[in-house]
Amino acid sequence: MADNTAVVWTNATSSHVFHRSLTYEPLQAVRAEGHYIYLNDGRKLLDGSSGAAVSCIGHGNKRVIAAILDQLQTVDYVHSGIFGNKEAVETAIKLARQYHLENKQPERVNFIARQQSYHGNTLGALGLCSHKPRRIPYLPYFPSHFHHVSPCFAYHYKLADESDEAYVKRLADELEAKFQALGPHTVAAFFAETIVGATSGCTPAVPGYFKAMREVCDRHGVLFVLDEIMCGIGRTGKMHAWQWEDLSSPPDIQIVGKGLGGGYAALAGVLMSDKVVNAFLAGSGAFINGFTYQSHAVGCRAALEVLKVIKEDGLIEQCYQRGLFLEKLLKKQLGDHAHVGDIRHLIFVAVIVYAGTKGTVDGIHGDHILMAPPYTITEEELIFLVDTLKISIDVVFKSMHVLN
Structure with missing residues (x-):
């Protein structure tokens, strides 16, 4: 300047x-x-x-620093998925969309997330969010294909005389009603944070909630996506927070971050089920997406060493x-x-x-x-x-x- x-x-x-x-x-x-x-x-x-629930193994870990230095001296950057947190959410949105295109269902354009949710600050991620202070300045830019249902937030929204089972049924019925209002054949994916972090503060779901949501999604061929950027990679005492839930199978798509790099590298990742991978293998064989620093060698090496420290220690x-x-x-x-x-x-x-x-x-x-x-x-x-x-x-x- x-x-x-x-x-x-x-x-x-x-x-x-x-x-x-x-x-x-x-x-x-x-x-x-x-x-x-x-x-x-x-x-x-x-x-x-841990910053924003990032520095899971503390600062200055000598093993991770040595691995980063070694990688820098070996291969520092070759353009090539590993993503930043918000890029990972954007990727999950695109992945869900292209999954349905591979299955010859282009009419599946709607995404459903939850009120009081936060998935990131890029426009696609903000579309999933319903956090008004972050959304309001950019409302004119959000497409009409993002929709929201009530969160599972028992402290505020469970009725005084309502059992957990009745509360879960009420929320499952609401999700089903949203599917029917939009047309089940038009819904691509349901997004949820396994534990809500930034907007409501460490809010776990009541028992049975995610199982019920998964059943609604499976009934209509809708992808079930869990955002574990904050709560994944061991923070809940299991590698993935959803492992505490009574799910018949892992989520179709899962987003991880924060603890993946432990603060030593800015990166996140998107995990996907065989069902999603097989759709691409049987279809075009290519995922149309990419970022400049995707799969950065130094970031990947740092994350690998962080995961080794978590496991070996x-x-x-x-x-x-x-x-x-x-x-x-x-x-x-x-x-x-x-x-x-x-x-x-x-x-x-x-x-x-x-x-x-x-x-x-x-x-x-x-x-x-x-x-x-x-x-x-x-x-x-x-x-x-x-x-x-x-x-x-x-x-x-x-x-x-x-x-x-």
């Missing part, structure tokens, strides 16, 4: 980087090691959320045990807190839901904080994390009472 067109964004920042928020100076990390991030002002932060089982310990700590410290409405937990991802007063739920007010520690975090660090969280909550609500 020429000097006469340079822009000073605000007095709050001296950086020329266009940050998402221009009203304050972002924190500056100068080093990350183990489970800690070190700032330029001397502070040391315990990374209790027994981190999925450790994740399971640490998760039980975290649940115990949270319930002990915050279970009876006057302003904590709910503690949702699925092994090593947890959320604390704030309410104005305990027991008040209206689906609108309140907030939540998501915890997704590295799989390698120690019990002592978890104790410190939860103790500090309780102190922070108390300070915040005390200051709110003073202001009021």
